[in-house]
Amino acid sequence: MTNRLQNAPTRRLACARCATVFACNPSGPCWCAEETFRLPMPADGGECLCPTCLRKMAQQAARAAAS
Numbered sequence: 001m002t003n004r005l006q007n008a009p010t011r012r013l014a015c016a017r018c019a020t021v022f023a024c025n026p027s028g029p030c031w032c033a034e035e036t037f038r039l040p041m042p043a044d045g046g047e048c049l050c051p052t053c054l055r056k057m058a059q060q061a062a063r064a065a066a067s
């Protein structure tokens with residue numbers, strides 16, 4: 001018997017901002033969980049951003065909080 005969770009394929013998502021295709025692994029450790037910054041998850045729960053856009057948004061949020 002195989003463990004379905006361990007063998008779950010990585011999902012491929014398109015960035016909501018730049019349409020870059022990136023991988024997401026909802027059943028295991030995802031790259032976004034290893035990022036040091038924290039962002040509120042999308043309210044509608046449907047849109048994910050690629051690593052590049054996520055970092056850009058984090059920088060903008062940090063600037064907005066500092067001003």
Ligand SMILES: [Zn+2]
Nearest residue numbers: 015018050053
């Ligand atoms: Zn993007």
